[in-house]
Structures are given as structure tokens and as C-alpha cells.
Amino acid sequence: MIEEKTSERLDLCRNGAIFFRSRRAAEKRGRGMNRFRNMMRSIFAKLVFAFMIVLIPLYALSLNMNDSASRSVKDQITASLYSRVQFHMDSLETDFDRIIRLEQEFVNDADLTKLSNSAAIMEDFDKTIVINRLRSRLGLLKTSNPYILSVGISIASIDRTLSTDNIIDPIDPGAFRELSQPTNRYVSPFLTYSDRLFISVPYPEIGRREDQQFVIAVEIDKAEIRRVLSRLSDNAEGGVVLFDSRLRWQVSDRTQGEGDIDAAELARGLGLLAVSEREASGGSGYRTVTVDGTPYIVAFEQSSSLDATLLTYLPEKVVLGSLRKYRDGYWLLSIVSAIVVVLFSYLIYRLIHRPLRTMVVAFRKVEHGNLDAPIVSRNRDEFSYLYSQYNSMIGRLKVLIHEVIEHQYRVRISELKQLQLQINPHFLYNSFFIIYRMAKVHETENVMRFAKYLGRYYQYITHNSQQEVPLTEELEFARTYVEIQKYRYAGHVEIDFPDPPPWVGRIPVPRLILQPLLENCYEHGLTDPEKDGIIAVSFQVSEHGGVLTIGVEDNGDSLEDAELPRLRQALDAELEPPESTGLFNVHRRLRIKFGNESGVRLERSQLGGLKAEVVLPLSSKPQDEKDRVEEE
Structure with a gap:
């Protein structure tokens, strides 16, 4: 059942990635064609075309004279x-x-x-x-x-x-x-x-x-x-x-x-x-x-x-050295033509091109987000009307952008809360079945401990008042989840869950970013009931202390070589199956929170299974810990 769902999700991810790549390529080709059409329709292109109509016959005549003389002398x-x-x-x-x-x-x-x-x-x-x-x-x-x-x-x-x-x-x-x-x-x-x-x-x-x-x-x-x-x-x-x-x-x-x-x-x-x-x-x-x-x-x-x-x-x-006089005439004609072109271009620049360039510069500022660049004109011509309409436009854009930003902020907050609540219901069913089996054999102590872990688990995931928690609380919740799974796997899974550096534990992180990675190991990596499983958690801080990487890996053998590139492709395309998995959930939330430099990375584990890494940017860390790291 699990393998069928994984296969369906991979097919959906692959089809979605192909669709988005083809759409981006089509959009890129369309933008290139639009730029070419706009350039051909511009005033500059029309002026160049007019110059060519005037100069080409002159150059053609001079070239014909030069070639004729060359052939005759030769x-x-x-x-x-x-x-x-x-x-x-x-x-x-x-x-x-x-x-x-x-x-x-x-x-x-x-x-x-x-x-x-x-x-x-x-x-x-x-x-x-x-x-x-x-x-x-x-x-x-x-x-x-x-x-x-x-x-x-x-x-x-x-x-x-x-x-x-x-x-x-x-x-x-x-x-x-x-x-x-x-x-x-x-x-x-x-x-x-x-x-x-x-x-x-x-x-x-x-x-x-x-x-x-x-x-x-x-x-x-x-x-x-x-x-x-x-x-x-x-x-x-x-x-x-x-x-x-x-x-x-x-x-x-x-x-x-x-x-x-x-x-x-x-x-x-x-x-x-x-x-x-x-x-x-x-x-x-x-x-x-x-x-x-x-x-x-x-x-x-x-x-x-x-x-x-x-x-x-x-x-x-x-042989053709005697044609210098023809070449001199040709170059003299070229110089005269160049002077005419320069004078005419300067006239056009004064009358048309310079006002147009002023508008182009203003629009480029708007393109880069600068809406405080009105155009001041002292003339009373057609361009002054365009400048006035441009100033009115950027005034209306400021109002619209403010409304859109406020709306996007509210949508993002709602999306974060919705993503946090995408919890697998099968875990709840299995937990009740475990309590039922232990109660049936009168394991009262285990029922009490299991109920305590289960209560902490659901208390943490249903607590929506805080979007971020210290890393120590997130790790404590992940250990609670591991304790619950120990009852299910009954000693067949070995857990290596070390403590992070003390200063790392105080760093605020989004809630529910480690438990989905551990759940992925249990549900998709350790599928062989006759093989003892291994799950290892690791912490790594970059050399300059700017990035924290938390790795979760297993020794499962169900990950095929062709499946790993498809999973990476789906993550990079930010696609998500209809039934959202924990990996995609965490990756999407981190991208929304920290941008494209964060997220989930997937690679082959040295243990043989899948290794998922959570990449978090570190804005700062305590000064005493910085000094200690430098001394070491």
C-alpha cells in the first residue's frame, strides 16, 4: 500500500515538473520574441531604417565604381x-x-x-x-x-x-x-x-x-x-x-x-x-x-x-595599388556620410530621443521598485502630457502595491497555519491500536508512559499561538515522537539522537520541521520487518556560522537510484502531491519563511537509505559561543 502511494506521488511530481519546465521554456521564448518585436517597432529601429535607405544607394554606387576600376586595372x-x-x-x-x-x-x-x-x-x-x-x-x-x-x-x-x-x-x-x-x-x-x-x-x-x-x-x-x-x-x-x-x-x-x-x-x-x-x-x-x-x-x-x-x-x-585614388574617394564619401549621420542623429536626439530616454530611465526605476521618481517637465508639448500621465500612474501604483502587500501578508500567515495542520491521520489510528494492545495485556505502566508521550505530542502540534520555538523544544518534541515509535517497533530500530551545541539550542526555528523527517524514515525507509533499522540524527554548523544543517538518515533499502533524482526534481520545482507528505510540507514552509537558500536537501545516506537535511540560516548566535569556537 505504501509503495503504491509513493509511486503515485512520484508520477505526479514527475508530470508536474515536466509541465512547469515546458511552461517556463515557452514563456522564455515568448519573452525573447516580444523583445525582438518591440525593438523592431521602436523609433530607433525606424530611424536606422531611414538612414539605411539614404546611405545604401550611395555606398552601392561607390563600391560598384571601385570594383569596376579594380577589374579594369587588373x-x-x-x-x-x-x-x-x-x-x-x-x-x-x-x-x-x-x-x-x-x-x-x-x-x-x-x-x-x-x-x-x-x-x-x-x-x-x-x-x-x-x-x-x-x-x-x-x-x-x-x-x-x-x-x-x-x-x-x-x-x-x-x-x-x-x-x-x-x-x-x-x-x-x-x-x-x-x-x-x-x-x-x-x-x-x-x-x-x-x-x-x-x-x-x-x-x-x-x-x-x-x-x-x-x-x-x-x-x-x-x-x-x-x-x-x-x-x-x-x-x-x-x-x-x-x-x-x-x-x-x-x-x-x-x-x-x-x-x-x-x-x-x-x-x-x-x-x-x-x-x-x-x-x-x-x-x-x-x-x-x-x-x-x-x-x-x-x-x-x-x-x-x-x-x-x-x-x-x-x-x-x-596590381591593385593604382586604385588608391578610388579608395580615397570611397573613404571621403564614407566620412561625409558619417558626418551627415552624426548631425542628423544629434538633431533627432535633441527633439525626440532625449525625452524618450528620460521616460525609459523613469520606467526602469519603477521596474526596480523605485516609485518615488516623478518626471518634471518645463516644456508644453506631447511629452509633457506623457510625463503627467506617468506621474499619475506611479501615484496609483503606490496605493495598489500597499493593498497587495497587506493582502499577501494575510494569505501567507493563513498558509503557514494550514501547512502546520497537515498531519498524517494514520499515526493517530496506530497510536490507539498500540494503547489497545497494551491495555489488553494489562501493561499499565507502559499505557501510562505512552499516553503521556501521546498527550505531549498532540499538545505540541495543536498549539498554534507561536510560529517559532527554540530548537531545544523542537528537539524535545522530536524525541517524544521517537519514544512513541519505540512502542510500535519494539526494539527493532536503533536511534542515534545526539544533543546539539548548547548555543544552537537557543536558536528560534519554525515548529514541526524535524518530526516529519523522522516519520519519513519510519514509514518509507524501514519497510523490511526482518531487518533491524538504524536512524541517525546529526547537527552541522557551517564554517562561518551562517547555516545550520540538521540531518536525518536511515539504513533502509527501499530507495532506488532512479527515485532519488525524481524526489529532488519535485522539491526543486516546489511541486506537491495531492496528499502532502512531510518532506514537501517542511520544504515549503522553510522556503516561505527563509527564502530559496533554505529548505530540505535529499541525498544517499552512508547507511544505505535516504538522508534528508534541513538547511536553516542563522541570523546570529551568542557572542561567548563565537569566541569559544574561534579559540577552538
């Missing part, structure tokens, strides 16, 4: 960059094509053919003459083009390399192996070795490498290419780079470490790198690429005969 500078890139790439193609053709003609040189084929049968004098003639022709080949750094011929039959550096060295096997690789000189002519750039012609080109007689290698002067590229780049923040489609080599107008842009990153962003040996992407144009958050204008030209790309880049901020 397109012109980009087209100029691209045309310069095309010109330089055409020049490079012409120069390197001439180098390739001169190399190809050198293959058919008679002295080179004779030395590579007949060196074994030639006299040393004849070899020297032939070698000198070859070196002379190599010098002519070197001076024929500024991009040639040096020219060398590695001849296998004499195991020597002839070069324009006036050096005749033994053949370097690594260089001979790398530079003798066959290439399509009219599609991808460049080879790299030791970070040097070469255009080489092996002979013969078909067959095994072991059968190759000589290799003509022209080393390209990267410094000269860099000087030419530097003429293409006329801005310190821009750059120019020449690289092949697989990024095996690259030449930039900057020395290593000068620039902030990686050519590989730009090339990948533009899709200029070949994926495989046979795939070499071709194309040209200009785009805008963002690197590390900075936009760059990039113009590029790819050469199908050199398998290389010439790329120049320039920060967009440099």
Missing part, C-alpha cells in the same frame, strides 16, 4: 604580364633551338669522327692537332649563344673529355652515363647532373650505351637565365621561374631563400606538372592563385619544344 596588368611571358618564352625557344642544331651539326665534324674512330692508329702529333682543332670549334660553339656556360666532348676511344675550360680530363663515368641517355631533343632536350643543366647529344643514339663513341654536352648557364628572368620581373614582391613539366629542374630570378613563394606549389595549383613521363600538359594563360592566404596573379606559358614552363607571379595587392 585585366590590363595581367594581359601585359602574359604578353611579356609569351615574348620571353619565344626568345628562349629560339635560342635553345639554335643550340640544339649547332650540337647536331657538330656530330658530323670530320675531326671528331676521325678521333673517335681512328685514335688507336693515329700518331700523337696528329692527335694533338685534331684535339686543338676540336677545342677551337668548341670555343666557337660556346661563344655563339649567351646561354652556353661550357661545352664538352667525352670521347670513349681516348678516355678523355675535351672542354672549353682548357682542360683535358679523364672521362667521368657518372657524368658520361647520365649525359649519354637518349632524349628527344625537340620535345624534352634538358638533362640534369649534379644540379647542373645540360643539353647533350650521344653518338650513336641507337644501340647499347657501351657502343657509344662520344657525347657532346652543352652546359646551360643558369646565371644567365636568371639575369634574363630578372628583367621580366620588375617588382620586388613578384617573381619569375622557369621549370620543366616534372620539376626536375627550375631556375628563378631570385636566389634560394629570397622568395616567399614555392614554384612547385604554384605549378601544382595550376595543374602544370606532368603526371607521367609520356604526359606533358600544355597550355598558357593567367589566373589568380591563393598561397598562404595571399592572392597572386600568375601568368604562364608552356613550351612543347622545351618541355618547360615560364611563369611569373605578382601579389594582387601590388
